[in-house]
Amino acid sequence: xxxxxxxxxxxxxxxxxxxxxxxxxxxxxxxxxxxxxxxxxxxxxxxxxxxxxxxxxxxxxxxxxxxxxxxxxxxxxxxxxxxxxxxxxxxxxxxxxxxxxxxxxxxxxxxxxxxxxxxxxxxxxxxxxxxxxxxxxxxxxxxxxxxxxxxxxxxxxxxxxxxxxxxxxxxxxxxxxxxxxxxxxxxxxxxxxxxxxxxxxxxxxxxxxxxxxxxxxxxxxxxxxxxxxxxxxxxxxxxxxxxxxxxxxxxxxxxxxxxxxxxxxxxxxxxxxxxxxxxxxxxxxxxxxxxxxxxxxxxxxxxxxxxxxxxxxxxxxxxxxxxxxxxxxxxxxxxxxxxxxxxx
Ligand code: ATP
Ligand code: MG
Ligand code: FE
Numbered sequence: 001x002x003x004x005x006x007x008x009x010x011x012x013x014x015x016x017x018x019x020x021x022x023x024x025x026x027x028x029x030x031x032x033x034x035x036x037x038x039x040x041x042x043x044x045x046x047x048x049x050x051x052x053x054x055x056x057x058x059x060x061x062x063x064x065x066x067x068x069x070x071x072x073x074x075x076x077x078x079x080x081x082x083x084x085x086x087x088x089x090x091x092x093x094x095x096x097x098x099x100x101x102x103x104x105x106x107x108x109x110x111x112x113x114x115x116x117x118x119x120x121x122x123x124x125x126x127x128x129x130x131x132x133x134x135x136x137x138x139x140x141x142x143x144x145x146x147x148x149x150x151x152x153x154x155x156x157x158x159x160x161x162x163x164x165x166x167x168x169x170x171x172x173x174x175x176x177x178x179x180x181x182x183x184x185x186x187x188x189x190x191x192x193x194x195x196x197x198x199x200x201x202x203x204x205x206x207x208x209x210x211x212x213x214x215x216x217x218x219x220x221x222x223x224x225x226x227x228x229x230x231x232x233x234x235x236x237x238x239x240x241x242x243x244x245x246x247x248x249x250x251x252x253x254x255x256x257x258x259x260x261x262x263x264x265x266x267x268x269x270x271x272x273x274x275x276x277x278x279x280x281x282x283x284x285x286x287x288x289x290x291x292x293x294x295x296x297x298x299x300x301x302x303x304x305x306x307x308x309x310x311x312x313x314x315x316x317x318x319x320x321x322x323x324x325x326x327x328x329x330x331x332x333x334x335x336x337x338x339x340x341x342x343x344x
Contacts, residue, residue: 001020001076001077001316001319001320002018002070002072003019003020003075003076003077003078003079003313003315003316004016004017004066004075004077004078004079004100005017005018005078005080005308005309005310005313005315006059006063006078006079006080006096006311007080007081007093007116007307007308007310008055008059008081008085008089008090008094008096009083009085009086009090009306010046010086010089010138011040011051011089012033012035012305012307013033013034013035013054013059014031014032014033014034014306014307014308014309014310015030015063015065015308016030016032016308016310016311016313017030017066017070017309017312018123018309018313018316020319020320024126024127025122025126026122026123026312026313027123028309029069029070030065030066030067030069030070031069031307031309032062032066033062033305033307033308034058034061034062036051036055036058037180039054040179041179044173046086048087048088049088051088051089052086052088052089052091055092055093059096060096062308063096066308074100074104074106075106076106077107077108077325078097078101078104078107079109079111079311079314079315080093080094080098080110080311081093081094081111081112081113081116082094082110082111082112082326082330082333082336082343083112083332083333083343084113084333084335085113085139085334086334087334090332090334091332094110094332102328108325108326108327108328108330109315109318109319109325109326109342110326110330110342110343111311111318111341111342112314112336112338112340112342113306114135114140114153115149115153115314115338116310116313116314117137117273118131118133118146118149118270118272119310119317120299120303120304120307120310121297121299121303122149122313122317123299123309123313124300125297128146128149128268128297129268130147130148131269131270131297132145132156132260132261132268132269133270134253134269134270134271134272134276135272135273136253136272136273137163137164137165137275137305137306138163138165138166138182138274138275139163139165141158141159141164142155142157142158142338143157143158143256143257143260144338145260145264145266149314149317150317150341151341152341153339154339155337155339156211156264157209157211157256158213159213159214160212160213161215161216162216162219163215164249164253165273165274165275167215167216167249168180168181168182168185168246168249168275168278169181171219171222171242171245174222175188175226175236175238175241175242177242182274182275182277182278185246186242186246186277186278188242188243189239189279189280190279191243192237192238192239192240192242192243192244193244194246194247194280196237196240196243196244197225197241197244198244199218199221199222199244199245199248200218200221201218201248202214202215202216202248203252204252204255210259210263211256211259211260213253213256215249218245218248218249222241226241246280247280249278250278250280250284250285251284253281253285254281254284254288255288257285258292258294261292261294262292267293268294268295268297269285269289269295269296269297270297270298271298272304273304274304274305276298276301276304277305285298314341318342323342326343326344327344330343
């Protein structure tokens with residue numbers, strides 16, 4: 001069985017193709033991604049209208065490139081991100097997937113974007129045991145309990161304000177590092193001392209929700225630090241600020257993820273989402289999982305950011321699990337809860 005996955009929930013137009021094997025593994029046949037990230041740079045954040053327009057221009061060429069790369073005329077099924085995401089952006093991928101499903105007379109599966117971020121790990125690391133997944137990107141920060149990829153996922157917690165990647169982008173902006181700021185901040189932090197400034201750890205008090213996150217406090221603390229330095233005419237120690245901020249975010253994310261894995265009784269932690277490209281989040285997760293006796297699974301960075309392969313992979317699992325196709329009338333759901341794997 002060959003499954004095509006279509007992704008257009010944010011600023012990446014992704015078309016991926018995988019082949020499902022009966023031993024429960026997936027093989028990557030094509031991975032085409034076109035990003036509009038550069039068009040959003042001068043606005044300092046993703047502009048929905050620009051993203052939608054870019055998807056419209058990119059989607060059909062990406063489909064054609066993916067088919068050529070896989071060396072096939074058509075897949076056996078199409079899976080598409082139905083939500084959560086930007087309404088107008090989702091609409092483009094879903095309309096394209098429906099049109100191709102109708103034209104090729106193949107089944108359509110309307111899937112949850114967040115499940116795709118977890119499922120994609122099976123491409124590199126094989127079938128997935130019950131796990132806790134930490135998803136961190138520009139739009140999401142979630143702690144999830146996954147028992148079976150084709151089954152509904154349980155949300156343990158999420159951010160109450162900014163997403164982790166969004167916090168990286170906002171702090172990078174305070175430090176004049178450009179957009180998207182995550183990678184630039186990571187690079188600056190490499191030359192700094194993570195213990196030089198004691199930035200707060202959000203929502204880690206005894207009465208705080210154990211699996212929820214808050215990053216607005218640490219972001220404000222960085223802003224106050226920058227203001228004070230400017231007022232006093234001191235030069236900004238950018239590497240130290242970046243390293244200390246990054247340490248705070250990585251500390252809270254990994255601490256809560258490991259606690260969640262222990263509490264629900266799984267021995268695997270999976271990371272996903274674009275912000276897991278962060279070097280400190282990765283290294284701290286590695287150190288702490290080793291100490292806690294947990295297996296850590298992290299897809300390669302290219303598969304952590306939004307792509308079509310993750311939706312194709314989730315689609316293959318859902319189809320193999322015996323799900324019925326979604327009707328061609330299925331509507332996008334920008335606020336789709338993570339507990340809904342597929343929209344029937
Ligand atoms: P969505 O939230 O729908 O998954 P997105 O486009 O916001 O989509 P991704 O493309 O998965 O998210 O990831 C981009 C985010 O990851 C940005 O916020 C970016 O700053 C952040 N990021 C990327 N690399 C790093 C890094 N090395 N360190 C910290 N943050 C990073
Ligand atoms: Mg993106
Ligand atoms: Fe995503």
